[in-house]
Amino acid sequence: MSIFKPLDLNSGSDTKTKEVEHVRCLIIGSGPAGYTAAIYAARANLKPVLYTGLEMGGQLTTTTEVENYPGYPDGITGPVMMEDFQKQAERFGTEVRFGTAVASDFSGEKRRVIFEENKVIEADVVIIATGATAKYLGIEAEKRYSGMGVSACATCDGFFYRGKDVAVVGGGDTAAEEATYLAGLCNKVYLVVRRDLLRASKAMQTRVFNTTNIEILWEHQAVDLYGENGVEGATLVKKKGTPEEETVKLKIEGFFLAIGHTPNSDIFKKYLETDEVGYIKTKPGTSKTNVPGVFAAGDVQDHIYRQAVTAAGSGCIAAMDAERYLSESKK
Numbered sequence: 001m002s003i004f005k006p007l008d009l010n011s012g013s014d015t016k017t018k019e020v021e022h023v024r025c026l027i028i029g030s031g032p033a034g035y036t037a038a039i040y041a042a043r044a045n046l047k048p049v050l051y052t053g054l055e056m057g058g059q060l061t062t063t064t065e066v067e068n069y070p071g072y073p074d075g076i077t078g079p080v081m082m083e084d085f086q087k088q089a090e091r092f093g094t095e096v097r098f099g100t101a102v103a104s105d106f107s108g109e110k111r112r113v114i115f116e117e118n119k120v121i122e123a124d125v126v127i128i129a130t131g132a133t134a135k136y137l138g139i140e141a142e143k144r145y146s147g148m149g150v151s152a153c154a155t156c157d158g159f160f161y162r163g164k165d166v167a168v169v170g171g172g173d174t175a176a177e178e179a180t181y182l183a184g185l186c187n188k189v190y191l192v193v194r195r196d197l198l199r200a201s202k203a204m205q206t207r208v209f210n211t212t213n214i215e216i217l218w219e220h221q222a223v224d225l226y227g228e229n230g231v232e233g234a235t236l237v238k239k240k241g242t243p244e245e246e247t248v249k250l251k252i253e254g255f256f257l258a259i260g261h262t263p264n265s266d267i268f269k270k271y272l273e274t275d276e277v278g279y280i281k282t283k284p285g286t287s288k289t290n291v292p293g294v295f296a297a298g299d300v301q302d303h304i305y306r307q308a309v310t311a312a313g314s315g316c317i318a319a320m321d322a323e324r325y326l327s328e329s330k331k
């Protein structure tokens with residue numbers, strides 16, 4: 001989640017102290033979407049400047065094995081893969097800078113983004129690839145078992161839990177989808193639901209109810225995880241805060257969070273249309289936002305697929321859209 005509040009770039013005293021630099025193509029974010037946009041933009045001579053943000057390399061740097069990215073038949077670790085992305089972007093002249101965008105101003109002809117240290121970049125085109133952050137419950141054990149049984153992505157990690165018992169936490173559409181996906185791989189899937197109902201759509205609920213190896217644990221909350229060298233079980237509290245409150249030990253090897261993501265779009269919301277969660281809206285089949293010359297790619301505009309390969313694909317689309325925009329407007 002973005003920790004920065006939108007700032008008003010036009011507020012008098014603020015702008016006076018800022019250093020302004022003009023660039024042709026500004027890319028914000030160093031995940032698969034940002035670096036792929038950079039590769040295409042650099043090869044199209046847009047001279048991209050890419051700001052990495054705090055998480056250099058993006059979400060994949062927090063994972064070990066990536067087995068589903070095409071081109072790596074033996075798999076690859078997330079950090080090494082993202083170093084490869086960066087090298088390829090730099091090979092064609094992308095200027096990679098460490099820094100975080102803290103505010104935007106897309107009100108005028110030039111698109112302006114302010115970075116820490118009072119630096120303002122004025123760009124002919126901006127590609128936003130700031131990703132989305134998975135929500136966690138906030139229990140200490142999630143960090144302790146990160147990469148050792150805890151995951152926020154069933155599509156990414158489900159394969160590692162084939163034939164095992166796992167739990168999915170959540171009651172919405174994502175949780176229902178992740179549970180049914182995992183049910184096709186795992187022996188048993190426990191869907192841990194805080195309330196006595198699912199928020200998921202009727203269609204998704206029907207799929208869950210009709211899947212024989214999904215068991216719903218109604219009115220349960222996960223409070224801890226245990227295990228020697230990885231998750232061996234979860235401690236749940238049933239009917240928390242009621243007279244019937246009860247502590248339950250659940251033997252599982254995988255603990256999947258499916259309680260939503262926060263798109264890192266806060267600083268752009270004043271100018272860009274987003275959905276109710278905050279995902280930047282793009283014109284279908286393109287990366288175009290409602291502001292001409294501003295494009296969005298990757299997880300910050302995709303609440304459905306959220307994969308490295310789809311993020312990379314949309315980064316390519318964004319760079320091509322940006323190049324066409326520039327040639328049509330003869331900038």
Ligand SMILES: Cc1cc2nc3c(=O)[nH]c(=O)nc-3n(C[C@H](O)[C@H](O)[C@H](O)COP(=O)(O)OP(=O)(O)OC[C@H]3O[C@@H](n4cnc5c(N)ncnc54)[C@H](O)[C@@H]3O)c2cc1C
Nearest residue numbers: 029030031032033053055058059101131156298299306308
């Ligand atoms: C633990 C884990 C394992 C995963 N495993 C897989 C897998 O095996 N296969 C797969 O396909 N997908 C996997 N994914 C999903 C995949 O990582 C994402 O779909 C993908 O990284 C999205 O790419 P992105 O470029 O849109 O954003 P991200 O990778 O999220 O990158 C966002 C970038 O934006 C930067 N940023 C954010 N805010 C700012 C700001 N204000 N200013 C400047 N920069 C900013 C960040 O520093 C970061 O560099 C996994 C995700 C996680 C969390």
